[in-house]
Amino acid sequence: MSLAANKALAQRWFEEVWNQGKESTIDELFHPQGKGYGFPEPHSILIGPEAFKAIHRQFHSAFGDIHITIDDLVAEGDRVAIRWTATMKHTGDGLGFPATGKTATLPGASFITCRDGIMTEGWNSMDMTKLTLQLQERDAQI
Template structure:
């Protein structure tokens, strides 16, 4: 099961984030999935529809999002992913007027899987680094 869960985690980043495939979002997230910390610590999101809305907000601020999976570690139903996102600031993200700058966002995720779907996710990302990149513009 560990290899299948690693593959599921990789699909999440490739299909949902890099390809922007909304159908994959509902396929990969369990109906009652909880996600935490995206894009910053905030109230948990429940289900694919809530995550989709938050993702759309993020995509209005940043375009050309590409998430590179740097490392995946899995044990049982738990998967840890270290990733690096590169994107362009084209909207009013993080309260800063669009700069057109390319930025890099390092982060990590802990994902819990059951029956081939993500049931819970905790995100940790360095938005301070992104703010510094934007403010330097």
């Protein structure tokens, strides 16, 4: 695949899977034996679309109005590097504590390997601890 096609695959993944919440895109763009590393925890390994969809559902149940902005996108060969910023509202209890209703920001980076128009591997880096602390901070006015 061309560099442009690999970049388009990454852009489509973030737009459809995360911003639109479309699980069907996971089936279409993630290899049946594809591996995802570092999401939701740094040492997590997800294998295949079904494992990814389970975590995707859990994340979407904890957060409404997820919007990921791609800040940088660089491709070389079969790899794409994406620096992104997610903005979302904590509307569900999926993190192990009650929904706060707060809007949070989560910066991160993903590095994917593409083959034949699908993702075969993805490495993710984000600070979930910082996200949790953002949500649990008390309002300064209290």
